[in-house]
Amino acid sequence: MSKFTDYIDGFADKTGTLAKEELKELIISARNDKSEFVRLQAVNVEHWIVMLAAGQVTPAGFKRLVAKMDVLTELETIKLEVAAKVSAQRLADGIQKHVIDGLCKLI
DSSP states (O other), X not given: OOHHHHHHHTOOOOSSOOOHHHHHHHHHHHHTOSOHHHHHHHHXXXXXXXXXXXXXXXXXHHHXXXXXXXXHHHHHHHHSOXXXXXXXXXXXXXXXXXXXXXXXXXX
């Protein structure tokens, strides 16, 4: 297990708002995407979650990093081909849904 998956697995998801397995699969899928941009963003999110787990970034700082990633993704999607746009948007939407709306509620 990686620090990323250990941290995600450590949450007590009593409210059912965070699908831990979906978040892990989202990152794994993005890391294997054809788009270098999408792969890099997945690596970034995984790194930021490890930093959050280690207390190297606050939940508010983590939210800012993810918000900046969302803006960069929107800008990048303008340049990407149709298939890559879908992957990039799925990553951004999934991070927004699972991380911002779910993970941060559990912190």
